[in-house]
Structures are given as structure tokens and as C-alpha cells.
Amino acid sequence: MNINYHKKEDALYMRFNDSPIAESDEVREGVILDLDKNDKIVGLEFLDASKRFPRQFASILAKQKLEFAPSA
Template structure:
């Protein structure tokens, strides 16, 4: 998984795997979901990220045990 934030365009992108994107849908305003050819989710984009979260350039990662 890879997470990137581009402050110039204010987009946070989460990539789950490196499969080619076959289709992208904006399911809800500001949330774009990318799918592979089998319909599996490949990635997620959050548009206007700084308006939707406190600090899009900060990531906290925790593994629940």
C-alpha cells in the first residue's frame, strides 16, 4: 500500500496494489475509486483533502492486535 498527498492539487491518494486501472468512479462527491479489470478496488483518491481531514500530510499507521 502506498499513500501520497499532493498539496498543489490537494489530493490524497491511497494505492492498494499496482494493477492497471480500468475504471474510475466518483462514488460520492470528492471520493474517486479506481478499479481493475475484475472490478477490484485498486486505489482511492480524496479530492480537496485538506477540507476533508485535519492534516492530510500526516499519516498514522497502526496494526491492531
């Protein structure tokens, strides 16, 4: 699993596996599921992430050895 945070876009993306994405569904405003051809979840994106998660979440992420995508 990879977790990427794009600071400029304030988007947090969690990718669970490398299966190709067949479909993306916005299940709630700013929450997007990426599905493979078998409707299995392969990714999950949160827009406005800093507003959705408590501040403690950021410190937990910082302590983990996660992959952070560079801001564009």
C-alpha cells in the same frame, strides 16, 4: 500500499496494489475509486483532502514512512 499527497492539488491518493486501472468511479463528490478489470479496488482518491480529514490525520501521516508525491 502507497499514500501520496499532492499539496498543490490538495489531493490524497491511496494505491493498494499495482494492478492496472480499468475504470474510475466518482462515488461521492471528490471521492474517486479506481477499479481493476475484476472490479477490485486498486486506488482511492480524495480531492480537497485538507477539508475532508481532521488536522490530526496530517500529523499521523507525517510520522509514518509514507511516499509523498512532489507537488507539480
